[in-house]
Amino acid sequence: xxxxxxxxxxxxxxxxxxxxxxxxxxxxxxxxxxxxxxxxxxxxxxxxxxxxxxxxxxxxxxxxxxxxxxxxxxxxxxxxxxxxxxxxxxxxxxxxxxxxxxxxxxxxxxxxxxxxxxxxxxxxxxxxxxxxxxxxxxxxxxxxxxxxxxxxxxxxxxxxxxxxxxxxxxxxxxxxxxxxxxxxxxxxxxxxxxxxxxxxxx
Numbered sequence: 001x002x003x004x005x006x007x008x009x010x011x012x013x014x015x016x017x018x019x020x021x022x023x024x025x026x027x028x029x030x031x032x033x034x035x036x037x038x039x040x041x042x043x044x045x046x047x048x049x050x051x052x053x054x055x056x057x058x059x060x061x062x063x064x065x066x067x068x069x070x071x072x073x074x075x076x077x078x079x080x081x082x083x084x085x086x087x088x089x090x091x092x093x094x095x096x097x098x099x100x101x102x103x104x105x106x107x108x109x110x111x112x113x114x115x116x117x118x119x120x121x122x123x124x125x126x127x128x129x130x131x132x133x134x135x136x137x138x139x140x141x142x143x144x145x146x147x148x149x150x151x152x153x154x155x156x157x158x159x160x161x162x163x164x165x166x167x168x169x170x171x172x173x174x175x176x177x178x179x180x181x182x183x184x185x186x187x188x189x190x191x192x193x194x195x196x197x198x199x200x201x202x
Contacts, residue, residue: 010082025166034059039052040191041113043117061108062085062103063085064112127185141171142187144198
């Protein structure tokens with residue numbers, strides 16, 4: 001997938017913006033340069049998706065956005081031009097999962113959150129089966145990503161009181177043949193455990 005002009009502009013704007021706040025990036029070369037891949041991170045803030053996306057220089061990524069944001073034609077055009085896709089977050093359903101499967105089979109890089117939703121306490125939420133299911137179903141690797149600092153205010157980052165960092169771990173390949181609920185949840189749990197280990201410098 002080629003990056004659009006708006007995507008490239010947004011990439012450099014966001015990267016420059018976050019650099020002002022002391023962003024540190026580590027291990028981004030762990031993201032495969034081609035082929036379907038899920039980039040799975042912890043989720044603490046609404047600006048986590050663009051933060052992770054601007055840390056990946058090797059390829060464009062696909063973002064997930066709430067379906068309601070696409071009602072306005074202008075907003076919809078902007079979101080689609082930066083590779084955002086509409087998702088019914090309240091009721092994802094089987095059609096949404098099929099849509100994700102199709103994206104990954106087409107070789108797209110998809111940013112997702114194995115916790116399923118944003119944590120408001122800066123603590124990890126229980127693993128949800130979605131990311132594990134998609135990885136097993138499509139046989140694509142998952143790159144674990146640890147975001148640090150987005151639960152704090154931008155002012156604290158600007159004053160260098162709280163570090164802002166994104167760390168990419170080594171890809172995890174699905175070890176199950178069938179995407180059953182048990183296997184899917186087990187893989188999602190393994191992904192979260194790998195994200196947690198990134199805090200220990202691994």
